[in-house]
Every structure is written in structure tokens, then in C-alpha cells.
Amino acid sequence: MSKKAEKLKEKLFMKKDNCWDLQKDQKDKIFDFAEGYKEALDLGKTERRFIAYSVKQLEDAGFKEISQFDQLNQGDKVYLTMHDKTLIAAVIGEEEPSKGFNIVGSHVDSPRLDLKPNPLMEENDLVYFKTHYYGGIKKYHWLSTALSLHGIIYLEDGEKIEISVGDDPSDPVFTITDLLPHLDKHLSSKKVSEFVNPEKMNLLIGSIPYPDTDVKDRFKLGILNLLHEQYGITEVDFNRAEIEIVPAQMARDVGFDRSMIGAYGQDDRVCAYTSLQALIDTKPSKRTVAILFADKEEIGSDGNTGAKSEIFLYQLNHLHELILGREPKRREIEEF
Structure with a gap:
């Protein structure tokens, strides 16, 4: 490059200094x-x-x-x-x-997941919350990862209950299940946008049944009974709830030099x-x-x-x- 071109470039181009040159x-x-x-x-x-x-x-x-x-x-x-x-x-x-x-x-x-108005469901001896996505999520990012719950529920008497579970190291976390690699070969021909059915992004929340073996839906009853004991919640209260599902991971430094931040x-x-x-x-x-x-x-x-x-x-x-x-x-x- 000629000296004339270098001077012209220096004069006309926008200078982009690196932020770490400090x-x-x-x-x-x-x-x-x-x-x-x-x-x-x-x-x-x-x-x-x-x-x-x-x-x-x-x-x-x-x-x-x-x-x-x-x-x-x-x-x-x-x-x-x-x-x-x-x-x-x-x-x-x-x-x-x-x-x-x-x-x-x-x-x-x-972007996140929200609970549906009537979220509780029992399937194959497991209990789930049904969800729907909010904003433009990449659905496959939300599978087999630790998730936390945050939000509010209004009880029948008008009392406001705040829910926050999954961020404290002593808390349980929740997850959306995925297939093992050797069982999901039938999905390999699908587009990424079709790989995960949003209607099946159900949040796994428990698996211990109510001890009475004769009662119907005893796995769902076991979780509801636990929620009622801890928060006073009944199933109808979820109609007055606004609960959001987000990644449970905390913000972390990224890189050997800690020059970046990874966080939701x-x-x-x-x-x-x-x-x-x-x-x-x-x-x-x-x-x-x-x-x-x-x-x-x-x-x-x-x-x-x-x-x-x-x-x-x-x-x-x-x-x-x-x-x-x-x-x-x-x-x-x-x-x-």
C-alpha cells in the first residue's frame, strides 16, 4: 500500500481501538x-x-x-x-x-419459559409442569439443563406468595428431559427448528407418589400435597399465578483471562x-x-x-x- 493510500485510509476510516488497550x-x-x-x-x-x-x-x-x-x-x-x-x-x-x-x-x-394456566400433569409415573415459550428461544438450548422457577401465586384469600426455587446451591432444580443420542436417530433428518416440539417442553418436577396406592393420580397428588404443605397452594391457584422458568446457572467469568461474562x-x-x-x-x-x-x-x-x-x-x-x-x-x- 502506498504512503498516500495509508494517509487517506487513516484520515477517512473509523478508528476501532480495542477496549483492552487501557x-x-x-x-x-x-x-x-x-x-x-x-x-x-x-x-x-x-x-x-x-x-x-x-x-x-x-x-x-x-x-x-x-x-x-x-x-x-x-x-x-x-x-x-x-x-x-x-x-x-x-x-x-x-x-x-x-x-x-x-x-x-x-x-x-x-426469552424464557412460562407455566401454562393449568400446568400440572402426570405421565408415566412422573409429574410435570406444562410450559409455553416467551420470546425467541432456541428450544434445544432448554433441554437437559438445570432450570429454576421464579414468580408469584395469589391464593384464594388474596395472599400473594412469592416462589423462587433453583438458584440457591441448596435448592433443587428442574429440567426438560431429552432422548439419549442412540435413541434419537429418527430426529436427525429434521430441521433444527422442528427438532423440539414446543408442546412437549414439559418441566420435570417430581416422581414420588402419594403413599396411598389406591388413589388415582397419586404422583400428581404427592407433588400437590408437598406444594400445599410448603406454600399453601392448591391446583386452582395456578390460574392466578405468573411463574417463569429460567436457567439456574449463575453468572461466571469466561476465558483464562476472565475477560468475558457468561450469563442468562x-x-x-x-x-x-x-x-x-x-x-x-x-x-x-x-x-x-x-x-x-x-x-x-x-x-x-x-x-x-x-x-x-x-x-x-x-x-x-x-x-x-x-x-x-x-x-x-x-x-x-x-x-x-
């Missing part, structure tokens, strides 16, 4: 920051759990829930959640809302976590700065917690109102 103290800061990120991935494997983690981080940093304010002034740190699945947090600036906010948006849901749910929690930490470190400025965490991105951002929902505009308008100390005029809303 001073040692900068590398140390990166690794320290990554430890907090891994903890967030472990504690926030579902949108509910990530929002709960974020709220704790915000409150520890001095943020307060919006209901504690009658008026918002410069420097105030505020947050609000919707249905425990979305979040808006802000550091209030000097300028009026009509000048605009600086907002960073992320989604906190990830990094899309888009990598953006959520970094924007959360950035907001916590933010000093009051002229413009109000905010973060917005949405749900349902993996299935089109629909629903009352998805980014398409009017609830976000409603809540931002509520912020607008508290900053002004009055209901904003139509023009101010349009400019905002």
Missing part, C-alpha cells in the same frame, strides 16, 4: 464494575426480580418513591414502578420539563444495569435525566407494561406535574 487502573475498574453486573444478573433473572433489585439500589443511593413527594425540585431523586415490572427513575434538573428530559430506555425481560439475560439487562449505575452516579444538572425500564420487548412491547403502553406517558406527565407544581398546559405537554 492503563492497568482502568482495567481494574472494569473488573470491579463487572462484579456488580454479575450480581445483578444473578439476582434479577426475571423482570420482576430485576425491578426489585433496581429499586433497592436506588433507595440505597437516596432515591425515594414518587408518592413521598408533593413537589419535585432540582436535585430530587425519584422513582416509580408499574406492576412491579417497569420502572422510571429520575434526577430532577433545573430546567422546566418543556425543555425536555434526557432519557435512556432499556427492556428488562428476556444479558439482552437487555446489560443496558439496564449500566444506565441504572449511571443515573445513581449522576449529579443534578440543567436537564432532568431519567431511565426507563420496560417489559414485553421480547414479544413486541405490547401490554400494559410494554413500551407501547400509554402508562409511560402518563407517568412521565405525572413527573411533569410534580416539577411544575400544577397540571401542565396542553402546549407544555406537546413540547415535552
